[in-house]
Amino acid sequence: MSIKPVVAPSSADVFKGDIFQGKVLFCTGGGSGICKAMTEAIMRHGANATIVGRKLDRLTEAAIGLSQATGQTCVAARADVRQPQQLKEAVAMTIERFGRIDFVICGAAGNFLASIDGMSENAFRTVVEIDTLGTFNTVKATLPYVRASRGSYIHVSSTLHYKGTPYQAHVSAAKAGVDAFSAVLALEEGPKGVRSNVIAPGAIADTEGMSRLSNQMSRSINSPLPYPLGRAGEVQDVASAAVFLFSHAASYITGQVLAVDGGYEHVRASQLPYPEAVLDPESIKQMVRGKL
Ligand code: COA
Numbered sequence: 001m002s003i004k005p006v007v008a009p010s011s012a013d014v015f016k017g018d019i020f021q022g023k024v025l026f027c028t029g030g031g032s033g034i035c036k037a038m039t040e041a042i043m044r045h046g047a048n049a050t051i052v053g054r055k056l057d058r059l060t061e062a063a064i065g066l067s068q069a070t071g072q073t074c075v076a077a078r079a080d081v082r083q084p085q086q087l088k089e090a091v092a093m094t095i096e097r098f099g100r101i102d103f104v105i106c107g108a109a110g111n112f113l114a115s116i117d118g119m120s121e122n123a124f125r126t127v128v129e130i131d132t133l134g135t136f137n138t139v140k141a142t143l144p145y146v147r148a149s150r151g152s153y154i155h156v157s158s159t160l161h162y163k164g165t166p167y168q169a170h171v172s173a174a175k176a177g178v179d180a181f182s183a184v185l186a187l188e189e190g191p192k193g194v195r196s197n198v199i200a201p202g203a204i205a206d207t208e209g210m211s212r213l214s215n216q217m218s219r220s221i222n223s224p225l226p227y228p229l230g231r232a233g234e235v236q237d238v239a240s241a242a243v244f245l246f247s248h249a250a251s252y253i254t255g256q257v258l259a260v261d262g263g264y265e266h267v268r269a270s271q272l273p274y275p276e277a278v279l280d281p282e283s284i285k286q287m288v289r290g291k292l
Contacts, residue, residue, distance in 0.1 A: 008236040011041045011243040019247055021046035023149075024098040026091065028052045028081050028138050029107035031059040033207040034156065036066070037235035038105055038242040043070035045243060050094040052077045052087070053108065073098075081108045081134030087141040101145040103246050106135040106178070107156040111209050113167040124170045131174035135181055143189070150193030152246050155182045157200045157257065159265045175200075179257055186255030195254040197245050202261020204233040228263030237262075 025042050029035040030051030039049050043066060051066070051074060053059050059076035066074040075097055077090035094101055110130040114123060135155055146153065157179050161172035178198065185196040204210060241260045244250055259265050 007231060008234040009240070010044075010236060011240040012044050014240070015045060015243055015247065017044070018046045019243075020103075023047040023102040024094065024100050025049040025103040025105065026052065026094055026101045026138075026142055027105040027107060028079075028087075028134065029109060029156070030105070031055065031062045031076070033209065034201060034204060034235050034238050035105060035107035036062055037239040038107070038154075039074065040066055040069060041236070041239035041243050042103065042246060043072040043074060046072065047103065048073045048098050050075050050077050050090065050097070052079050052081075052090050054078065054080050081106075081137055082129045084137045084141065087137050091141045091145070095145065100149050101142055102149045102151040104138065104142045104146060104151070104153045105156065105242065106138045106153065108134050108138075109156065109171075109174075109209070111168075111171050114170070115167055116169045119170065124173075127170040128174045128177070131171070132177035132181070135178050139181075139185060143194075146194055147189070147192050152194065153182070153185065153196040154242055154245055155179075155196070155198045157182075157198045159200045159202055159259050159261055162265060163268070182257075183255045190254055195245075195250070197250075197254060198257040199238060199241050199245070200257055200259040200261070201238045202233055202259065202264045204235055204238060204260075207235065226264070226267050227261075228267060231262065233260060233262055 020042055023046065025039060025047050027035055027039045027049060030039045030049070031053040036051070039051055043049055049066065049072070051059055051063055056076060056078040059078065063074040063076040075093070077093050079086035079090040081087060091101070108130060110127045139153065145151075155178050157175040158171060160168045161176045165172060182196045182198045185194075189196065238260050241258055245253065245258065
Protein backbone atom coordinates (compact mmCIF):
# COMPACT_ATOMS: atom_id res chain seq x y z
CA MET A 1 0.00 0.00 0.00
CA SER A 2 1.46 3.40 -0.90
CA ILE A 3 1.20 6.48 1.28
CA LYS A 4 -0.89 9.28 -0.22
CA PRO A 5 0.56 12.81 -0.40
CA VAL A 6 -0.17 15.63 2.03
CA VAL A 7 -3.87 16.29 2.46
CA ALA A 8 -4.28 17.57 6.02
CA PRO A 9 -6.33 20.78 5.94
CA SER A 10 -5.44 23.84 7.99
CA SER A 11 -7.79 24.57 10.90
CA ALA A 12 -8.00 28.12 9.45
CA ASP A 13 -9.97 26.61 6.55
CA VAL A 14 -12.54 25.20 8.97
CA PHE A 15 -12.79 27.37 12.11
CA LYS A 16 -13.27 31.15 12.27
CA GLY A 17 -10.08 33.21 12.49
CA ASP A 18 -10.94 35.00 15.75
CA ILE A 19 -12.19 32.22 18.01
CA PHE A 20 -9.17 32.60 20.35
CA GLN A 21 -8.93 36.41 20.19
CA GLY A 22 -7.61 37.74 23.53
CA LYS A 23 -6.65 34.26 24.75
CA VAL A 24 -3.19 33.16 25.87
CA LEU A 25 -1.55 29.77 25.34
CA PHE A 26 1.27 28.34 27.49
CA CYS A 27 2.92 25.43 25.65
CA THR A 28 5.78 23.26 26.88
CA GLY A 29 7.80 21.69 24.09
CA GLY A 30 6.51 24.40 21.76
CA GLY A 31 9.84 25.07 20.05
CA SER A 32 9.51 22.31 17.48
CA GLY A 33 7.43 19.57 15.93
CA ILE A 34 3.87 18.82 16.91
CA CYS A 35 3.73 21.34 19.77
CA LYS A 36 5.04 24.15 17.58
CA ALA A 37 2.39 23.31 14.97
CA MET A 38 -0.32 23.32 17.65
CA THR A 39 0.90 26.70 18.88
CA GLU A 40 0.87 28.14 15.38
CA ALA A 41 -2.66 26.91 14.71
CA ILE A 42 -3.98 28.37 17.96
CA MET A 43 -2.22 31.68 17.29
CA ARG A 44 -3.74 31.78 13.79
CA HIS A 45 -7.11 31.94 15.54
CA GLY A 46 -6.11 35.02 17.56
CA ALA A 47 -4.21 33.84 20.66
CA ASN A 48 -0.84 35.01 21.94
CA ALA A 49 1.52 32.37 23.27
CA THR A 50 4.49 31.47 25.44
CA ILE A 51 6.53 28.51 24.26
CA VAL A 52 8.66 26.74 26.86
CA GLY A 53 11.63 24.45 26.50
CA ARG A 54 15.23 23.77 27.41
CA LYS A 55 16.97 25.28 24.38
CA LEU A 56 16.49 29.04 24.41
CA ASP A 57 18.14 29.64 21.01
CA ARG A 58 15.78 27.27 19.23
CA LEU A 59 12.78 28.59 21.20
CA THR A 60 13.58 32.21 20.43
CA GLU A 61 13.92 31.46 16.73
CA ALA A 62 10.62 29.57 16.81
CA ALA A 63 8.87 32.39 18.71
CA ILE A 64 9.99 34.96 16.15
CA GLY A 65 8.83 32.73 13.29
CA LEU A 66 5.47 32.04 14.95
CA SER A 67 4.87 35.75 15.58
CA GLN A 68 5.71 36.62 11.98
CA ALA A 69 3.60 33.81 10.55
CA THR A 70 0.48 34.58 12.59
CA GLY A 71 0.57 38.32 13.33
CA GLN A 72 0.16 37.50 17.03
CA THR A 73 2.81 37.62 19.76
CA CYS A 74 4.79 34.57 20.82
CA VAL A 75 7.48 34.73 23.50
CA ALA A 76 10.08 32.14 24.47
CA ALA A 77 10.70 31.05 28.06
CA ARG A 78 13.52 28.72 29.03
CA ALA A 79 12.46 26.05 31.51
CA ASP A 80 13.08 22.37 32.08
CA VAL A 81 9.71 20.85 32.99
CA ARG A 82 11.49 18.74 35.62
CA GLN A 83 12.26 21.96 37.51
CA PRO A 84 9.12 23.44 39.14
CA GLN A 85 10.81 26.75 39.95
CA GLN A 86 11.81 27.30 36.32
CA LEU A 87 8.21 26.66 35.25
CA LYS A 88 6.92 29.11 37.85
CA GLU A 89 9.25 31.74 36.42
CA ALA A 90 8.02 31.01 32.88
CA VAL A 91 4.44 31.38 34.10
CA ALA A 92 5.27 34.65 35.91
CA MET A 93 6.83 35.98 32.71
CA THR A 94 3.68 35.03 30.77
CA ILE A 95 1.41 36.77 33.26
CA GLU A 96 3.61 39.87 33.27
CA ARG A 97 3.56 39.94 29.46
CA PHE A 98 -0.01 38.88 28.65
CA GLY A 99 -1.92 39.08 31.96
CA ARG A 100 -3.60 35.67 31.73
CA ILE A 101 -3.34 32.02 30.72
CA ASP A 102 -6.34 30.34 29.07
CA PHE A 103 -4.86 27.28 27.41
CA VAL A 104 -2.01 24.99 28.40
CA ILE A 105 -0.40 22.31 26.27
CA CYS A 106 1.74 19.89 28.28
CA GLY A 107 3.86 18.71 25.39
CA ALA A 108 7.48 18.43 26.50
CA ALA A 109 8.62 14.84 26.07
CA GLY A 110 11.66 12.66 25.67
CA ASN A 111 12.10 9.44 23.76
CA PHE A 112 14.62 6.92 22.48
CA LEU A 113 14.49 3.25 21.67
CA ALA A 114 15.85 0.96 24.35
CA SER A 115 14.94 -2.47 25.64
CA ILE A 116 14.13 -2.94 29.33
CA ASP A 117 17.23 -5.06 29.64
CA GLY A 118 19.37 -2.44 27.91
CA MET A 119 18.00 0.62 29.72
CA SER A 120 19.47 2.07 32.91
CA GLU A 121 17.35 3.12 35.87
CA ASN A 122 18.28 6.70 35.06
CA ALA A 123 17.17 6.33 31.44
CA PHE A 124 13.72 5.10 32.55
CA ARG A 125 13.45 7.79 35.22
CA THR A 126 14.51 10.56 32.82
CA VAL A 127 11.59 9.95 30.46
CA VAL A 128 9.07 9.48 33.26
CA GLU A 129 10.33 12.70 34.86
CA ILE A 130 10.07 14.71 31.64
CA ASP A 131 6.71 13.33 30.49
CA THR A 132 4.75 12.55 33.66
CA LEU A 133 6.31 14.62 36.41
CA GLY A 134 6.78 17.43 33.88
CA THR A 135 3.03 17.38 33.19
CA PHE A 136 2.28 17.55 36.92
CA ASN A 137 4.74 20.42 37.37
CA THR A 138 3.26 22.34 34.45
CA VAL A 139 -0.27 21.94 35.76
CA LYS A 140 0.76 23.00 39.28
CA ALA A 141 2.43 26.14 37.94
CA THR A 142 -0.46 27.19 35.68
CA LEU A 143 -3.60 26.00 37.47
CA PRO A 144 -4.44 29.22 39.40
CA TYR A 145 -4.46 31.17 36.14
CA VAL A 146 -6.33 28.51 34.15
CA ARG A 147 -8.97 28.41 36.89
CA ALA A 148 -9.25 32.21 36.74
CA SER A 149 -9.91 32.10 32.99
CA ARG A 150 -12.01 28.89 33.16
CA GLY A 151 -9.53 27.54 30.67
CA SER A 152 -8.44 24.20 29.34
CA TYR A 153 -5.52 21.72 29.25
CA ILE A 154 -4.30 19.45 26.48
CA HIS A 155 -1.74 16.80 27.36
CA VAL A 156 0.23 15.26 24.52
CA SER A 157 0.38 11.51 25.03
CA SER A 158 0.76 8.58 22.67
CA THR A 159 -0.89 5.35 21.53
CA LEU A 160 2.21 3.29 22.31
CA HIS A 161 0.91 1.96 25.62
CA TYR A 162 -2.47 0.72 24.36
CA LYS A 163 -0.64 -2.45 23.37
CA GLY A 164 2.83 -3.57 24.30
CA THR A 165 5.36 -1.68 22.19
CA PRO A 166 8.88 -3.11 22.33
CA TYR A 167 11.70 -0.74 23.36
CA GLN A 168 9.16 1.80 24.65
CA ALA A 169 8.69 0.68 28.27
CA HIS A 170 9.77 4.08 29.63
CA VAL A 171 7.52 6.09 27.29
CA SER A 172 4.62 3.67 27.68
CA ALA A 173 4.75 3.93 31.46
CA ALA A 174 5.12 7.71 31.30
CA LYS A 175 2.26 8.29 28.88
CA ALA A 176 -0.09 5.90 30.69
CA GLY A 177 0.55 8.12 33.71
CA VAL A 178 -0.22 11.24 31.70
CA ASP A 179 -3.55 9.79 30.52
CA ALA A 180 -4.53 8.87 34.08
CA PHE A 181 -3.42 12.24 35.44
CA SER A 182 -5.53 14.11 32.89
CA ALA A 183 -8.64 12.16 33.86
CA VAL A 184 -8.14 13.05 37.53
CA LEU A 185 -7.50 16.69 36.65
CA ALA A 186 -10.73 16.74 34.64
CA LEU A 187 -12.72 15.40 37.59
CA GLU A 188 -11.16 17.63 40.23
CA GLU A 189 -11.21 20.84 38.22
CA GLY A 190 -14.38 20.37 36.14
CA PRO A 191 -16.56 21.99 38.82
CA LYS A 192 -14.24 25.03 38.70
CA GLY A 193 -14.74 25.34 34.92
CA VAL A 194 -11.43 23.79 33.85
CA ARG A 195 -11.31 21.08 31.16
CA SER A 196 -8.52 18.57 30.63
CA ASN A 197 -8.10 16.30 27.61
CA VAL A 198 -5.37 14.21 26.01
CA ILE A 199 -4.32 14.10 22.40
CA ALA A 200 -2.57 10.86 21.47
CA PRO A 201 -0.77 11.31 18.16
CA GLY A 202 0.05 8.22 16.14
CA ALA A 203 2.93 8.15 13.68
CA ILE A 204 3.29 11.79 12.60
CA ALA A 205 5.69 12.51 9.77
CA ASP A 206 8.56 15.03 10.01
CA THR A 207 8.71 15.20 13.80
CA GLU A 208 11.68 14.77 16.11
CA GLY A 209 9.98 11.84 17.82
CA MET A 210 9.43 9.97 14.56
CA SER A 211 12.87 10.72 13.19
CA ARG A 212 14.44 9.55 16.45
CA LEU A 213 12.48 6.31 16.32
CA SER A 214 12.61 5.66 12.60
CA ASN A 215 16.32 6.48 12.37
CA GLN A 216 16.88 3.69 14.80
CA MET A 217 14.64 1.20 13.05
CA SER A 218 15.14 -0.84 9.92
CA ARG A 219 11.76 0.34 8.67
CA SER A 220 10.91 4.05 8.37
CA ILE A 221 7.71 6.08 8.69
CA ASN A 222 7.45 6.02 4.90
CA SER A 223 7.27 2.24 4.81
CA PRO A 224 3.84 0.83 4.05
CA LEU A 225 1.86 0.75 7.29
CA PRO A 226 -1.82 -0.11 7.33
CA TYR A 227 -3.24 3.35 8.04
CA PRO A 228 -7.00 2.99 7.60
CA LEU A 229 -7.15 6.53 6.22
CA GLY A 230 -4.44 5.68 3.72
CA ARG A 231 -1.76 8.19 4.69
CA ALA A 232 0.70 9.01 7.44
CA GLY A 233 -0.23 11.75 9.93
CA GLU A 234 0.97 15.34 9.69
CA VAL A 235 1.52 17.89 12.42
CA GLN A 236 -1.45 19.84 11.04
CA ASP A 237 -3.74 16.92 11.86
CA VAL A 238 -2.77 17.17 15.53
CA ALA A 239 -2.93 20.98 15.48
CA SER A 240 -6.50 20.92 14.20
CA ALA A 241 -7.50 18.53 16.99
CA ALA A 242 -6.02 20.98 19.50
CA VAL A 243 -7.96 23.89 18.01
CA PHE A 244 -11.17 21.88 18.35
CA LEU A 245 -10.49 20.77 21.93
CA PHE A 246 -9.69 24.33 23.08
CA SER A 247 -12.69 25.78 21.26
CA HIS A 248 -16.20 26.28 22.64
CA ALA A 249 -17.29 23.50 20.29
CA ALA A 250 -15.64 21.13 22.80
CA SER A 251 -17.05 22.81 25.92
CA TYR A 252 -18.77 19.57 27.07
CA ILE A 253 -15.71 17.39 26.43
CA THR A 254 -13.36 16.70 29.32
CA GLY A 255 -11.40 13.75 30.67
CA GLN A 256 -11.10 12.26 27.18
CA VAL A 257 -8.25 10.84 25.12
CA LEU A 258 -8.40 11.67 21.43
CA ALA A 259 -6.15 9.51 19.26
CA VAL A 260 -5.06 11.34 16.11
CA ASP A 261 -3.62 8.42 14.21
CA GLY A 262 -5.70 7.82 11.10
CA GLY A 263 -7.31 4.83 12.81
CA TYR A 264 -3.99 2.97 13.04
CA GLU A 265 -4.55 2.07 16.67
CA HIS A 266 -7.34 -0.33 15.72
CA VAL A 267 -5.31 -2.36 13.25
CA ARG A 268 -1.82 -2.44 14.65
CA ALA A 269 -0.28 -5.24 16.61
CA SER A 270 2.48 -2.93 17.79
CA GLN A 271 3.63 0.61 17.05
CA LEU A 272 7.10 -0.61 16.06
CA PRO A 273 8.16 -3.33 13.66
CA TYR A 274 7.91 -6.66 15.43
CA PRO A 275 9.07 -9.35 15.37
CA GLU A 276 11.70 -8.44 12.74
CA ALA A 277 13.82 -6.32 15.07
CA VAL A 278 13.33 -8.63 18.01
CA LEU A 279 14.48 -11.60 15.99
CA ASP A 280 17.70 -9.86 15.00
CA PRO A 281 19.94 -9.91 18.09
CA GLU A 282 22.65 -7.81 16.42
CA SER A 283 20.13 -5.03 15.63
CA ILE A 284 19.00 -4.99 19.23
CA LYS A 285 22.54 -4.78 20.50
CA GLN A 286 23.26 -1.82 18.24
CA MET A 287 19.93 -0.19 18.98
CA VAL A 288 20.36 -0.14 22.74
CA ARG A 289 23.80 1.33 22.23
CA GLY A 290 22.13 4.11 20.19
CA LYS A 291 24.01 3.12 17.03
CA LEU A 292 21.07 2.52 14.70
N1 COA B 1 19.39 4.36 24.82
C1 COA B 1 19.54 4.04 26.13
N2 COA B 1 19.67 4.96 27.12
C2 COA B 1 19.67 6.25 26.76
C3 COA B 1 19.54 6.69 25.42
C4 COA B 1 19.40 5.65 24.42
N3 COA B 1 19.27 5.96 23.12
N4 COA B 1 19.56 8.05 25.39
C5 COA B 1 19.70 8.46 26.67
N5 COA B 1 19.76 7.38 27.48
C6 COA B 1 20.00 7.39 28.93
C7 COA B 1 21.34 7.98 29.26
O1 COA B 1 22.38 7.04 29.07
C8 COA B 1 21.14 8.37 30.71
O2 COA B 1 21.23 7.25 31.55
P1 COA B 1 22.61 6.94 32.40
O3 COA B 1 22.84 8.15 33.27
O4 COA B 1 22.30 5.71 33.17
O5 COA B 1 23.69 6.73 31.37
C9 COA B 1 19.69 8.80 30.75
O6 COA B 1 19.05 8.24 29.58
C10 COA B 1 19.52 10.29 30.70
O7 COA B 1 20.18 10.75 29.56
P2 COA B 1 20.64 12.27 29.43
O8 COA B 1 21.14 12.48 28.04
O9 COA B 1 21.54 12.61 30.56
O10 COA B 1 19.27 13.03 29.70
P3 COA B 1 18.77 14.38 29.13
O11 COA B 1 17.81 14.90 30.12
O12 COA B 1 19.87 15.27 28.71
O13 COA B 1 18.01 13.94 27.78
C11 COA B 1 16.46 12.52 26.67
C12 COA B 1 16.69 13.52 27.74
C13 COA B 1 17.30 11.30 27.03
C14 COA B 1 15.01 12.11 26.65
C15 COA B 1 16.89 12.98 25.29
O14 COA B 1 16.62 11.98 24.38
C16 COA B 1 16.21 14.25 24.79
O15 COA B 1 16.49 15.34 25.27
N6 COA B 1 15.33 14.19 23.80
C17 COA B 1 14.75 15.39 23.12
C18 COA B 1 13.34 15.39 23.04
C19 COA B 1 12.71 14.24 22.34
O16 COA B 1 13.16 13.10 22.41
N7 COA B 1 11.61 14.53 21.65
C20 COA B 1 10.82 13.55 21.04
C21 COA B 1 9.65 13.21 21.91
S1 COA B 1 8.61 11.98 21.20
